Amino acid sequence: MTDKTSLSYKDAGVDIDAGNALVDRIKGVVKKTRRPEVMGGLGGFGALCALPQKYREPVLVSGTDGVGTKLRLAMDLKRHDTIGIDLVAMCVNDLVVQGAEPLFFLDYYATGKLDVDYCVERNQRHWPKGCLQSGCALVGGEDGGNAGHVPRAKIMTWPVSALGVVEKSEIIDGSKVADGDVLVALASSGPHSNGxxxxxxxxxxxxxxxxxxxxxxxxxxxxxxxxxxxxxxxxxxxxxxxxxxxxxxxxxxxxxxxxxxxxxxxxxxxxxxxxxxxxxxxxxxxxxxxxxxxxxxxxxxxxxxxxxxxxxxxxxxxxxx
Missing domain, CATH: 3.90.650.10 (PurM-like C-terminal domain)
Structure with a gap:
């Protein structure tokens, strides 16, 4: 094969070095959200997390979510400074309604070309705020460059997942609801991430x-x-x-x-x-x-x-x- 026909992965639009550089640059940020149960750091094939010892019969509660077309609006307005908090919120709020304490959080960010500086900015300013507000650790995820599949430098999707734990005897599932119970509403900050x-x-x-x-x-x-x-x-x-x-x-x-x-x-x-x-x-x-x-x-x-x-x-x- 001659030089004219020789192709690298980078020629195809995927920059592995950029992905590795991103992981190195966000390790310090991720560490800020660390919980004592988290074992190891970024870079493994999977994130390890022990269960808090205070639970006698721990039940795991998981959830996956996103922010829908709020992401599209943020892209149109070129303002992404709150989306990271939104993504954490949509998952951990689903966990806590069942009485669960959030433990850790992961995201998958798909783009046409990985912009390391933007991703670092996102991690430095956004995820830590949401994770610290909810007490959960950012333990990993995937930042994927999908050349030829996602329009260049455009986000296709940004799903996130979180896992929490609740004592089995303290699960909130609605089974205790009875006539005469009082409904209490907690106000929102606005449209949140729906509609x-x-x-x-x-x-x-x-x-x-x-x-x-x-x-x-x-x-x-x-x-x-x-x-x-x-x-x-x-x-x-x-x-x-x-x-x-x-x-x-x-x-x-x-x-x-x-x-x-x-x-x-x-x-x-x-x-x-x-x-x-x-x-x-x-x-x-x-x-x-x-x-x-x-x-x-x-x-x-x-x-x-x-x-x-x-x-x-x-x-x-x-x-x-």
Whole structure:
């Protein structure tokens, strides 16, 4: 084979040296999130983590998630500074609703060409904040250059996974829910990471520019890209002091699909909508765009909470078995 026909992996668009350089540059950042149970560091074939010794009958709780088209909006606005927190939040919030303490977190970042400087910036500024807020360790993942499959330097997908642990006798699964239980909502920081296909459509139809449109003294983009609130520490503190019967993380599907997932048969949640404070960023385009209120409650008011169970004025019944 002559030089003219000789090809390397790098010629094909995959830079292995860049991948190795990335791992070396983020080791210090990853170390900041370390838990005592984590064994070893980055670079192994798999991450090792022992179970905390305080658990007598530990049950592992796992989850995989993403941020949907909020990532597309962040790319369009060239602002990725909150997405790392969003990704951690979407996973660990799903774990803690079952009473689980998050242990560790992994991500898979797929791009056409690996940009080491950008990836280092992402790891230095974003993951540690989310991991430290939730008490989980960033133990590894994959940053993949997918030449020819993903448009150059464009993110195709960014799924993440987390694993937590809960004492078997303390699993929160809704089985204790009974008539007379009180529903408590914890406020969100905004739309969180759901409903962004609708958000982006509203922006398109209304013609607003999120970068220049002012809302309460800040660009609309700041409100829309506000990081998803991580509820782990506050909820773990709550369940350590209060007998919580069930918790629902209101993501895609909102009240209608998430609350019923934790309601036993012959119970229903009754929600008083008049007690809500309307979220400004959800109505920032209201003069130009009319939304179907019933449909909005699903993805956008999913923005407005969390629940820990049962009684007020919109009746929501359990899912059929």
């Amino acid at each position: 962004y296909s609708l958000v982006r459509k509203i922006i398109e139809v209304s013609g607003v520019d999120p970068q220049t449109t002012d809302l309460n003294g800040k660009p609309l983009a700041d409100h829309l890209l506000a990081p998803t609130r991580i509820y782990v520490k506050s909820v773990l503190d709550l369940i350590a002091n209060v007998d919580v019967h069930a918790i629902a993380h209101l993501t895609g599907g909102g009240f209608w699909e998430n609350i019923p997932r934790v309601l036993p048969d012959n119970t229903q949640a009754v929600i008083d909508e008049s007690s809500w404070q309307c979220r400004t960023c959800s109505t920032g385009c209201k003069p130009r765009v009319t939304l179907a209120a019933t449909k909005c409650i699903a993805p956008l008011t999913a923005a407005s909470a969390w629940s820990s169970r049962c009684r007020r004025k919109r009746r929501i019944k359990p899912l059929p078995s």
